[in-house]
Amino acid sequence: MQKLGAETAGSERIVRRKLSDQVLERLLEMIMRGEVKPGELMPSERDLMERFCVGRPAVREALQSLDTMGLIGISHGERARVSALSAETAFRQIDGVARLLLSSSPDNLAHLKQARRFFEIGMVQMAAANAKPDDIAELRDLIERQRESLGSAEAFISADIGFHRKIAALSCNPIFVAVSDAMLNWLFNYHVELLIWSGAEEKTLAEHAVIVDRLAEADAGGAADAMGSHLDRSDTQYRHPTATLKL
Secondary structure, X not given: XXXXXXXXXXXXXXXXXXXXXXXXXHHHXXXXXXXXXXXXXXXXXXXXXXXXXXXHHHHHHHHHHHHHOOOEEOOOOOOOEEOOOOHHHHHHOOHHHHHHHHHHOHHHHHHHHHHHHHHHHHHHHHHXXXXXXXXXXXXXXXXXXXXXXXXXXXXXXXHHHHHHHHHHHOOOOHHHHHHHHHHHHHHHOOOXXXXXXXXXXXXXHHHHHHHHHHHHOOXXXXXXXXXXXXXXXXXXXXXXXXXXOOO
Protein backbone atom coordinates (compact mmCIF):
# COMPACT_ATOMS: atom_id res chain seq x y z
CA MET A 1 0.00 0.00 0.00
CA GLN A 2 2.85 2.33 0.82
CA LYS A 3 4.44 1.61 -2.54
CA LEU A 4 1.17 2.33 -4.34
CA GLY A 5 0.78 5.54 -2.42
CA ALA A 6 4.28 6.63 -3.36
CA GLU A 7 3.66 5.93 -7.05
CA THR A 8 0.39 7.84 -6.93
CA ALA A 9 2.04 10.78 -5.26
CA GLY A 10 4.83 10.76 -7.82
CA SER A 11 2.43 10.69 -10.77
CA GLU A 12 0.61 13.77 -9.42
CA ARG A 13 3.72 15.77 -8.74
CA ILE A 14 3.36 19.43 -9.63
CA VAL A 15 6.16 20.63 -11.88
CA ARG A 16 7.07 24.26 -11.50
CA ARG A 17 6.92 26.11 -14.82
CA LYS A 18 9.58 28.53 -15.98
CA LEU A 19 8.76 32.14 -15.29
CA SER A 20 9.41 33.06 -18.92
CA ASP A 21 6.81 30.49 -20.06
CA GLN A 22 4.26 32.04 -17.74
CA VAL A 23 5.09 35.52 -19.01
CA LEU A 24 4.81 34.28 -22.60
CA GLU A 25 1.35 32.90 -21.87
CA ARG A 26 0.24 36.25 -20.43
CA LEU A 27 1.65 38.16 -23.40
CA LEU A 28 -0.16 35.87 -25.83
CA GLU A 29 -3.39 36.54 -23.95
CA MET A 30 -2.79 40.29 -24.24
CA ILE A 31 -2.38 40.00 -28.02
CA MET A 32 -5.36 37.66 -28.48
CA ARG A 33 -7.62 39.94 -26.41
CA GLY A 34 -6.57 42.90 -28.54
CA GLU A 35 -5.04 44.72 -25.58
CA VAL A 36 -2.18 45.49 -27.95
CA LYS A 37 -3.14 45.50 -31.61
CA PRO A 38 -1.08 44.87 -34.78
CA GLY A 39 1.20 47.81 -35.41
CA GLU A 40 1.12 48.99 -31.79
CA LEU A 41 4.07 48.96 -29.41
CA MET A 42 4.25 46.40 -26.64
CA PRO A 43 4.58 47.72 -23.07
CA SER A 44 8.17 48.40 -22.07
CA GLU A 45 10.24 45.73 -20.38
CA ARG A 46 10.04 47.67 -17.11
CA ASP A 47 6.24 47.91 -17.32
CA LEU A 48 5.99 44.16 -17.95
CA MET A 49 8.37 43.41 -15.08
CA GLU A 50 6.18 45.43 -12.71
CA ARG A 51 2.94 44.06 -14.10
CA PHE A 52 3.93 40.40 -13.74
CA CYS A 53 6.29 40.80 -10.76
CA VAL A 54 9.17 39.09 -12.57
CA GLY A 55 12.75 39.95 -13.47
CA ARG A 56 14.08 41.29 -16.75
CA PRO A 57 15.46 37.90 -17.97
CA ALA A 58 11.99 36.30 -17.87
CA VAL A 59 10.46 39.21 -19.79
CA ARG A 60 13.21 39.27 -22.40
CA GLU A 61 13.03 35.52 -22.95
CA ALA A 62 9.25 35.70 -23.40
CA LEU A 63 9.55 38.59 -25.85
CA GLN A 64 12.21 36.72 -27.80
CA SER A 65 9.84 33.74 -28.05
CA LEU A 66 7.13 36.01 -29.46
CA ASP A 67 9.62 37.40 -31.96
CA THR A 68 10.60 33.87 -33.04
CA MET A 69 6.91 33.06 -33.50
CA GLY A 70 6.56 36.09 -35.77
CA LEU A 71 4.02 37.76 -33.49
CA ILE A 72 6.18 40.79 -32.67
CA GLY A 73 9.14 42.55 -34.22
CA ILE A 74 12.12 43.57 -32.10
CA SER A 75 14.49 46.34 -33.16
CA HIS A 76 17.61 47.16 -31.18
CA GLY A 77 17.02 49.99 -28.74
CA GLU A 78 13.27 50.15 -29.41
CA ARG A 79 10.18 48.64 -27.86
CA ALA A 80 8.76 45.55 -29.51
CA ARG A 81 5.93 46.11 -31.98
CA VAL A 82 3.03 43.71 -32.58
CA SER A 83 3.11 42.21 -36.07
CA ALA A 84 0.14 41.91 -38.39
CA LEU A 85 -1.04 38.31 -38.37
CA SER A 86 -1.41 36.51 -41.69
CA ALA A 87 -1.48 33.04 -43.17
CA GLU A 88 2.05 33.68 -44.44
CA THR A 89 3.21 34.31 -40.86
CA ALA A 90 1.71 31.02 -39.72
CA PHE A 91 3.39 28.94 -42.43
CA ARG A 92 6.72 30.68 -41.93
CA GLN A 93 6.84 29.29 -38.40
CA ILE A 94 7.14 25.72 -39.65
CA ASP A 95 9.90 26.35 -42.20
CA GLY A 96 12.61 24.87 -40.00
CA VAL A 97 10.62 21.74 -39.23
CA ALA A 98 9.70 21.35 -42.92
CA ARG A 99 13.37 21.52 -43.91
CA LEU A 100 14.28 18.76 -41.45
CA LEU A 101 11.30 16.68 -42.53
CA LEU A 102 12.19 16.89 -46.22
CA SER A 103 15.82 16.06 -45.56
CA SER A 104 15.04 13.06 -43.39
CA SER A 105 13.59 10.75 -46.05
CA PRO A 106 13.09 10.54 -49.84
CA ASP A 107 9.46 9.62 -49.12
CA ASN A 108 8.77 13.02 -47.58
CA LEU A 109 10.03 14.85 -50.67
CA ALA A 110 7.86 12.59 -52.83
CA HIS A 111 4.85 13.37 -50.64
CA LEU A 112 5.48 17.10 -50.98
CA LYS A 113 5.70 16.87 -54.77
CA GLN A 114 2.43 14.90 -54.82
CA ALA A 115 0.74 17.51 -52.60
CA ARG A 116 2.03 20.31 -54.79
CA ARG A 117 0.67 18.65 -57.93
CA PHE A 118 -2.79 18.22 -56.38
CA PHE A 119 -2.77 21.79 -55.10
CA GLU A 120 -1.53 23.54 -58.26
CA ILE A 121 -3.94 21.71 -60.54
CA GLY A 122 -6.76 23.00 -58.35
CA MET A 123 -5.29 26.51 -58.33
CA VAL A 124 -4.93 26.73 -62.10
CA GLN A 125 -8.58 25.74 -62.57
CA MET A 126 -9.63 28.57 -60.27
CA ALA A 127 -7.27 30.89 -62.13
CA ALA A 128 -8.97 30.00 -65.43
CA ALA A 129 -12.26 31.23 -64.01
CA ASN A 130 -10.84 34.42 -62.49
CA ALA A 131 -8.05 35.59 -64.81
CA LYS A 132 -8.54 38.97 -66.44
CA PRO A 133 -6.59 40.32 -69.46
CA ASP A 134 -4.24 42.20 -67.12
CA ASP A 135 -3.51 38.96 -65.25
CA ILE A 136 -2.72 37.15 -68.49
CA ALA A 137 -0.40 39.99 -69.50
CA GLU A 138 1.37 39.77 -66.12
CA LEU A 139 1.85 36.02 -66.48
CA ARG A 140 3.32 36.45 -69.97
CA ASP A 141 5.62 39.14 -68.58
CA LEU A 142 6.76 36.72 -65.86
CA ILE A 143 7.62 34.16 -68.53
CA GLU A 144 9.73 36.75 -70.37
CA ARG A 145 11.44 37.71 -67.13
CA GLN A 146 12.24 34.06 -66.61
CA ARG A 147 13.60 33.81 -70.15
CA GLU A 148 15.86 36.78 -69.51
CA SER A 149 17.28 34.99 -66.45
CA LEU A 150 18.51 31.97 -68.41
CA GLY A 151 22.01 31.11 -67.24
CA SER A 152 21.32 32.05 -63.62
CA ALA A 153 19.70 29.22 -61.65
CA GLU A 154 18.81 31.50 -58.74
CA ALA A 155 17.12 34.13 -60.91
CA PHE A 156 15.38 31.48 -63.01
CA ILE A 157 13.97 29.83 -59.89
CA SER A 158 12.86 33.18 -58.45
CA ALA A 159 10.93 33.94 -61.64
CA ASP A 160 9.48 30.42 -61.60
CA ILE A 161 8.18 30.95 -58.08
CA GLY A 162 6.69 34.28 -59.16
CA PHE A 163 4.82 32.60 -62.03
CA HIS A 164 3.25 29.91 -59.85
CA ARG A 165 2.54 32.37 -57.05
CA LYS A 166 0.62 34.62 -59.46
CA ILE A 167 -1.58 31.67 -60.44
CA ALA A 168 -2.30 30.96 -56.76
CA ALA A 169 -3.05 34.66 -56.18
CA LEU A 170 -5.81 34.49 -58.81
CA SER A 171 -7.78 32.39 -56.30
CA CYS A 172 -8.21 35.62 -54.28
CA ASN A 173 -7.65 33.49 -51.17
CA PRO A 174 -4.66 34.53 -49.00
CA ILE A 175 -4.44 31.08 -47.41
CA PHE A 176 -3.99 29.49 -50.84
CA VAL A 177 -1.25 32.02 -51.62
CA ALA A 178 0.49 31.23 -48.32
CA VAL A 179 0.30 27.48 -48.98
CA SER A 180 1.69 28.00 -52.48
CA ASP A 181 4.58 30.12 -51.17
CA ALA A 182 5.40 27.57 -48.48
CA MET A 183 5.48 24.56 -50.80
CA LEU A 184 7.43 26.36 -53.52
CA ASN A 185 10.00 27.65 -51.07
CA TRP A 186 10.41 24.23 -49.46
CA LEU A 187 11.03 22.71 -52.88
CA PHE A 188 13.13 25.40 -54.52
CA ASN A 189 15.01 27.03 -51.66
CA TYR A 190 15.75 23.94 -49.59
CA HIS A 191 16.54 21.73 -52.56
CA VAL A 192 18.03 24.16 -55.06
CA GLU A 193 21.34 22.31 -54.85
CA LEU A 194 19.56 19.14 -55.93
CA LEU A 195 18.10 20.56 -59.14
CA ILE A 196 19.44 18.93 -62.26
CA TRP A 197 19.91 21.52 -64.99
CA SER A 198 20.15 19.62 -68.27
CA GLY A 199 18.84 22.06 -70.84
CA ALA A 200 15.25 21.77 -69.60
CA GLU A 201 14.84 25.49 -69.00
CA GLU A 202 13.45 26.13 -72.49
CA LYS A 203 11.01 23.27 -71.94
CA THR A 204 9.83 24.93 -68.72
CA LEU A 205 9.25 28.22 -70.55
CA ALA A 206 7.29 26.47 -73.30
CA GLU A 207 5.13 24.65 -70.75
CA HIS A 208 4.44 27.88 -68.88
CA ALA A 209 3.36 29.49 -72.14
CA VAL A 210 0.87 26.68 -72.83
CA ILE A 211 -0.59 27.08 -69.33
CA VAL A 212 -1.10 30.80 -69.92
CA ASP A 213 -2.67 30.17 -73.32
CA ARG A 214 -5.24 27.89 -71.68
CA LEU A 215 -5.90 30.48 -68.96
CA ALA A 216 -6.42 33.17 -71.61
CA GLU A 217 -9.09 30.94 -73.16
CA ALA A 218 -10.70 30.34 -69.73
CA ASP A 219 -10.16 26.65 -70.41
CA ALA A 220 -10.04 25.17 -66.90
CA GLY A 221 -9.69 21.58 -68.08
CA GLY A 222 -6.95 22.41 -70.57
CA ALA A 223 -5.09 24.49 -68.00
CA ALA A 224 -5.28 21.63 -65.50
CA ASP A 225 -3.93 19.16 -68.06
CA ALA A 226 -1.11 21.54 -69.02
CA MET A 227 -0.18 22.13 -65.38
CA GLY A 228 -0.25 18.41 -64.62
CA SER A 229 2.04 17.61 -67.55
CA HIS A 230 4.39 20.42 -66.57
CA LEU A 231 4.69 19.23 -62.97
CA ASP A 232 5.06 15.57 -63.96
CA ARG A 233 8.00 16.49 -66.15
CA SER A 234 9.63 19.11 -63.95
CA ASP A 235 9.37 17.12 -60.71
CA THR A 236 11.99 14.72 -62.04
CA GLN A 237 14.50 17.57 -61.53
CA TYR A 238 14.37 17.05 -57.76
CA ARG A 239 16.32 14.41 -55.92
CA HIS A 240 16.78 13.68 -52.24
CA PRO A 241 20.44 13.85 -51.12
CA THR A 242 20.47 10.07 -50.58
CA ALA A 243 19.04 9.28 -53.99
CA THR A 244 21.14 8.18 -56.95
CA LEU A 245 21.38 10.83 -59.66
CA LYS A 246 20.81 9.69 -63.22
CA LEU A 247 22.66 11.93 -65.63
